[in-house]
Amino acid sequence: MKIGVLGAGQLGRMMAISGYPLNHQFGFSGNSNDEPSSLLGHMFALEDNKDSIESLITFADVITYESENTDIEVVREINKNIPVYPGEKSLFTTQHRGREKALFDQFNIPCAPYKMVNSEQDLVDAVNTIGLPAILKTATEGYDGKGQFLMRDTSEITKAWKSMNGVESILEGFVNFKRELSLIAVRGIDNDHKYYPLVENTHHNGILRLTIAPAQAIDSKVQETAEHYMQTLLDEMNHVGVLTIELFETEDGLVVNEMAPRVHNSGHWSIEGANTSQFENHVRAITGMPLGDTTPIHSFSAMVNIIGKSGPTEIALNMPNAHLHLYDKEERTGRKLGHINITANSQAELDTSIAKLVDFLP
Numbered sequence: 001m002k003i004g005v006l007g008a009g010q011l012g013r014m015m016a017i018s019g020y021p022l023n024h025q026f027g028f029s030g031n032s033n034d035e036p037s038s039l040l041g042h043m044f045a046l047e048d049n050k051d052s053i054e055s056l057i058t059f060a061d062v063i064t065y066e067s068e069n070t071d072i073e074v075v076r077e078i079n080k081n082i083p084v085y086p087g088e089k090s091l092f093t094t095q096h097r098g099r100e101k102a103l104f105d106q107f108n109i110p111c112a113p114y115k116m117v118n119s120e121q122d123l124v125d126a127v128n129t130i131g132l133p134a135i136l137k138t139a140t141e142g143y144d145g146k147g148q149f150l151m152r153d154t155s156e157i158t159k160a161w162k163s164m165n166g167v168e169s170i171l172e173g174f175v176n177f178k179r180e181l182s183l184i185a186v187r188g189i190d191n192d193h194k195y196y197p198l199v200e201n202t203h204h205n206g207i208l209r210l211t212i213a214p215a216q217a218i219d220s221k222v223q224e225t226a227e228h229y230m231q232t233l234l235d236e237m238n239h240v241g242v243l244t245i246e247l248f249e250t251e252d253g254l255v256v257n258e259m260a261p262r263v264h265n266s267g268h269w270s271i272e273g274a275n276t277s278q279f280e281n282h283v284r285a286i287t288g289m290p291l292g293d294t295t296p297i298h299s300f301s302a303m304v305n306i307i308g309k310s311g312p313t314e315i316a317l318n319m320p321n322a323h324l325h326l327y328d329k330e331e332r333t334g335r336k337l338g339h340i341n342i343t344a345n346s347q348a349e350l351d352t353s354i355a356k357l358v359d360f361l362p
């Protein structure tokens with residue numbers, strides 16, 4: 001099939017790399033011809049074609065997207081002619097933190113206490129209800145910790161509200177978590193579901209730095225609970241494709257932070273670490289193919305992000321159990337340039353391999 005991707009970043013690039021062996025073709029709509037996906041398919045770039053999305057639709061049998069910040073009006077228009085997966089409900093819900101949390105509430109899925117905030121007075125009221133510490137976040141378009149203000153004291157109310165630049169926001173109670181986890185799953189057009197194991201994520205300056213897969217010391221009940229939340233959300237949104245849920249592990253169990261209607265940075269380990277990668281499974285799902293097995297191949301896998309500078313690439317190339325994935329991007333502070341997947345047979349081997357790489361990260 002011909003798959004059209006709205007966006008042309010590294011996620012589209014890795015979808016294409018996994019989709020070609022299945023005989024699919026790819027087209028991308030992006031801003032310019034030097035984005036990470038541009039050499040991996042037909043590129044419909046705004047810089048040389050103002051109707052780039054029209055051209056993509058003419059090319060494609062099915063459309064998917066790289067980001068929950070994709071314009072929903074564009075998706076609605078496309079959907080009149082060809083299918084877009086994940087569908088409108090998944091996109092509409094996940095692009096707004098308030099709608100997402102309302103859905104969690106509807107199904108008794110635990111999340112942080114929250115209140116929507118549209119003015120400084122709203123923020124005063126929200127702080128009175130929720131208490132401090134709390135995090136003020138923009139309702140839409142936040143990613144990698146951008147658009148967030150951690151409030152510890154009521155004296156910060158004016159500053160916190162100003163930092164939101166007047167846009168609709170949400171105040172969330174601060175969750176005291178033991179660690180951050182995520183669950184990635186895929187749902188097919190025929191309603192089949194497959195789940196990857198929970199993974200553990202570590203962030204640095206708001207950006208994902210390290211994923212351990214599977215997360216160690218996870219009780220089977222915890223995995224089951226996460227899968228139950230996931231299944232509820234997948235079915236309610238009639239989701240087709242990969243869905244990611246980010247969670248906090250707390251003393252009192254799992255608390256859901258947010259979700260993303262797409263392949264996710266915390267699933268990159270699955271390229272070498274699982275029988276079928278998240279990218280291949282997303283492609284299989286949106287093209288109506290049977291879903292692939294999600295079982296990990298190795299007892300221990302990890303993913304180390306290459307952020308800002310391509311420092312550890314030489315080292316990775318000389319490590320027998322490391323797999324280098326670069327995204328064809330220029331170095332820039334805070335930018336995800338690639339990642340390194342590590343596979344190991346023991347915790348000790350995994351730890352030693354990660355230690356060799358982490359020294360080189362910012």
Ligand code: AMP
Pocket residue numbers: 112135142143144145146172173174175176180203206246257258
């Ligand atoms: P987000 O953009 O919602 O994924 O938030 C970015 C990061 O901020 C998360 O990965 C957490 O480390 C932290 N964070 C977000 N929300 C909360 C919360 N309610 N309580 C504690 N930490 C949070």
